[in-house]
Amino acid sequence: MRILARVAGVVLLACVALAGPAMAQGTIKIAYTDPLSGPFAQVGDANLKQMQYILDYINSKGGALGKKFELVPFDNKSQPSDALIALKSATDQNMPFIMQCSGSNIAAALIEAVDKHNSRNPESRIIYVNCGAVATELTNEKCSFWHFRFDAHVAMKAEVMARALPKEVTKVYLLNQDYLFGQSVQRDVKAYLAKLRPDVQVVGDELIPLGKIKDFAPYITKIKASGAQALITGNWGPDMNLLIKAGIDAGIDLRYYTMYAHLAGGAVAIGPGGDGKVRSVMSFNENIAPEIGNKEAEAWTKAFRDKYPFDFYAAGFRTIFEYLQAATNKAGSVDPVKIALALEGLQLKDFLGYDTTMRKDDHQIIGEYFVGVFKKGVKYDSEKTGLGWGTEVTVLAKDLEQPTTCKMTRPTAN
Amino acid sequence: MEVFLVSLLNGLVYGMLLFMLASGLTLILSMMGVLNFAHASAYMLGAYFAYTISQLHRLLAGAGAGAAAVRRDRRRHRDVRACARVHRNGHIAELLFTFGLAFIIEKVVQMTWGLIPVPYRVPAGLDFPLFTIYGTHFPAYRAFMLLISALMFGAIWLRLTRTRIGLVIQAALHHPEMVGALGHNVPRVFTTVFAAGTALAGLAGVIGGNYHVTEPAMAFTMGPIVFVVVVFGGLGSLTGCFIASLLMGLIQTFAVVLDYSVADLLQWFGLTVTSATPFHEVLTVPLPRIGALLPYVLLVLILVFKPRGLMGTRDT
Numbered sequence: 001m002r003i004l005a006r007v008a009g010v011v012l013l014a015c016v017a018l019a020g021p022a023m024a025q026g027t028i029k030i031a032y033t034d035p036l037s038g039p040f041a042q043v044g045d046a047n048l049k050q051m052q053y054i055l056d057y058i059n060s061k062g063g064a065l066g067k068k069f070e071l072v073p074f075d076n077k078s079q080p081s082d083a084l085i086a087l088k089s090a091t092d093q094n095m096p097f098i099m100q101c102s103g104s105n106i107a108a109a110l111i112e113a114v115d116k117h118n119s120r121n122p123e124s125r126i127i128y129v130n131c132g133a134v135a136t137e138l139t140n141e142k143c144s145f146w147h148f149r150f151d152a153h154v155a156m157k158a159e160v161m162a163r164a165l166p167k168e169v170t171k172v173y174l175l176n177q178d179y180l181f182g183q184s185v186q187r188d189v190k191a192y193l194a195k196l197r198p199d200v201q202v203v204g205d206e207l208i209p210l211g212k213i214k215d216f217a218p219y220i221t222k223i224k225a226s227g228a229q230a231l232i233t234g235n236w237g238p239d240m241n242l243l244i245k246a247g248i249d250a251g252i253d254l255r256y257y258t259m260y261a262h263l264a265g266g267a268v269a270i271g272p273g274g275d276g277k278v279r280s281v282m283s284f285n286e287n288i289a290p291e292i293g294n295k296e297a298e299a300w301t302k303a304f305r306d307k308y309p310f311d312f313y314a315a316g317f318r319t320i321f322e323y324l325q326a327a328t329n330k331a332g333s334v335d336p337v338k339i340a341l342a343l344e345g346l347q348l349k350d351f352l353g354y355d356t357t358m359r360k361d362d363h364q365i366i367g368e369y370f371v372g373v374f375k376k377g378v379k380y381d382s383e384k385t386g387l388g389w390g391t392e393v394t395v396l397a398k399d400l401e402q403p404t405t406c407k408m409t410r411p412t413a414n
Numbered sequence: 415m416e417v418f419l420v421s422l423l424n425g426l427v428y429g430m431l432l433f434m435l436a437s438g439l440t441l442i443l444s445m446m447g448v449l450n451f452a453h454a455s456a457y458m459l460g461a462y463f464a465y466t467i468s469q470l471h472r473l474l475a476g477a478g479a480g481a482a483a484v485r486r487d488r489r490r491h492r493d494v495r496a497c498a499r500v501h502r503n504g505h506i507a508e509l510l511f512t513f514g515l516a517f518i519i520e521k522v523v524q525m526t527w528g529l530i531p532v533p534y535r536v537p538a539g540l541d542f543p544l545f546t547i548y549g550t551h552f553p554a555y556r557a558f559m560l561l562i563s564a565l566m567f568g569a570i571w572l573r574l575t576r577t578r579i580g581l582v583i584q585a586a587l588h589h590p591e592m593v594g595a596l597g598h599n600v601p602r603v604f605t606t607v608f609a610a611g612t613a614l615a616g617l618a619g620v621i622g623g624n625y626h627v628t629e630p631a632m633a634f635t636m637g638p639i640v641f642v643v644v645v646f647g648g649l650g651s652l653t654g655c656f657i658a659s660l661l662m663g664l665i666q667t668f669a670v671v672l673d674y675s676v677a678d679l680l681q682w683f684g685l686t687v688t689s690a691t692p693f694h695e696v697l698t699v700p701l702p703r704i705g706a707l708l709p710y711v712l713l714v715l716i717l718v719f720k721p722r723g724l725m726g727t728r729d730t
Contacts (some may be wrong), residue, residue: 039631218670251551
């Protein structure tokens with residue numbers, strides 16, 4: 001009897017010890033998976049540094065439920081299969097969130113996997129926080145209750161771009177990467193040009209293999225020959241940097257309308273030769289805060305700038321963590337179902353002071369968006385080039401609310 | 415005509431850059447029978463060292479030459495020692511050695527210079543359009559690249575065919591035992607060639623790093639195409655390597671501007687491809703979308719029909 005009691009005691013102790021890490025360590029873990037090696041590593045690395053900076057700030061403001069947020073990075077080498085391995089590790093450790101930014105093909109795989117996992121394993125559900133995979137489908141045909149997107153999708157960016165295209169531009173050339181996202185850009189830009197700017201003619205429409213091209217000079221020749229006045233591209237990473245560099249080097253008379261020229265490495269690739277030629281559709285740049293006179297936001301981004309050798313562009317990430325913080329506090333627990341329900345329809349002012357909403361219908365954030373131009377004479381230059389991003393157009397959330405076709409199934413109350 | 419001329423120039427520049435990279439590798443491969451996986455890493459290191467040196471000596475407009483000289487010395491010392499040791503253990507060991515080295519170098523570069531591209535710029539003295547052709551600038555720097563690579567081709571060729579050391583190298587290529595019996599230090603010849611070949615890749619990095627973007631992924635993106643050039647050109651043939659480089663440069667450039675597909679070709683023969691035709695998805699893919707694949711297609715074809723490569727003197 002005594003032995004039995006002792007065994008029971010040991011077992012009990014073991015149980016407590018096993019349950020301990022999940023309960024007692026007091027951090028809310030966020031798995032983050034993006035390319036941290038390979039050709040797109042610079043993007044993932046820059047994201048990670050900015051997230052860490054933001055999380056330190058959020059945690060200094062109290063985290064959520066008295067716990068701190070903790071970021072756990074997983075390298076996915078730009079491969080969906082590796083992202084799924086990261087998801088497995090995250091759910092094994094009962095993390096409530098998985099975050100992924102780069103690659104809509106990976107995002108599509110994650111949405112599907114998270115859906116399956118959550119329906120089969122109600123005890124270790126997870127929320128997929130999408131911080132930058134922007135193919136329009138993801139919050140339309142492919143939408144899911146467990147997926148929350150915190151960046152404007154391609155159709156929204158395309159609309160902003162079509163609005164920003166000056167009147168004198170009537171011939172445009174589209175060049176995009178040949179995968180889910182690039183094809184989404186191609187389709188949506190054409191659709192919004194047809195709708196908002198019927199006078200614009202698409203003189204070239206091209207898809208390039210993702211991350212394979214080393215020399216873009218031939219493409220520039222082709223674009224020049226087509227007579228295009230503007231190039232519209234959703235390229236990112238080296239595909240973006242090499243393209244613009246080749247164009248600027250060739251000195252052809254062309255305007256560049258991009259979605260990602262403002263990310264890490266972009267400014268160096270454009271260089272002083274690109275003064276006033278390159279525009280980018282963006283959620284933030286370092287000069288917005290001084291332009292609108294928001295001292296607090298300016299000081300906060302400047303502190304990042306003093307610490308790291310590249311620009312802070314991820315204001316959207318701060319919005320993400322503020323949403324997670326608010327939703328977790330509102331839910332009163334780290335139960336992913338409760339947090340997800342709390343996130344739905346949540347409204348916050350972002351740190352620049354603009355209104356944002358996490359739309360309930362499709363879990364798409366609706367926030368303000370900017371078009372920046374790369375030029376001389378701005379307060380904060382980019383990557384020590386002497387040039388930086390100045391804001392040309394500001395589109396407010398209320399003007400960017402596009403309809404959705406999403407019909408999601410919500411978990412039944414249990 | 416406009417597109418043709420500009421593309422021709424672009425193709426030449428790219429081809430010559432490939433040649434600078436591939437010439438070193440072809441020497442090493444034909445001599446030691448080892449695919450040096452770290453070859454493109456030397457290209458990357460060349461670019462990074464040149465960047466760092468150009469930062470230190472801002473006054474040196476043409477830092478390229480100086481940087482290459484420094485690099486050559488540094489690498490020679492290290493490689494010669496390491497390779498001589500590994501070489502004894504046979505080719506597979508050497509292959510794996512360079513394979514691992516490539517990864518280590520990439521990581522070291524990431525840790526030293528960071529993941530984002532470094533602002534390695536074309537020196538101010540060469541940063542102007544040399545001439546304008548149909549409204550497209552031809553930067554002086556590209557002409558400089560053409561010049562350097564042409565000079566390099568000339569120098570290697572003269573060295574190999576007109577000097578004593580060249581003769582020894584050529585002899586060691588075919589009959590190493592005989593050359594050894596004649597009293598030449600064959601392992602030493604091998605390691606010298608290895609160091610020289612790697613230095614050539616470094617030089618390619620010095621002038622290619624600011625033409626493209628200097629970043630940790632540059633070795634990864636350049637590596638495969640260089641192997642294609644070497645195998646396509648044929649082992650032991652510098653001329654073959656030269657022709658293959660130019661060919662690959664031109665093919666990749668022209669594939670982009672020629673908007674045709676197999677369907678268009680068939681149309682020419684009176685066959686119309688519709689959505690009902692079998693494989694119509696494949697047949698209607700335009701050339702630019704598969705342009706980056708063409709060198710590899712050529713590689714497969716040449717290995718099937720002419721396994722020795724274009725002008726190769728030995729089996730792969």
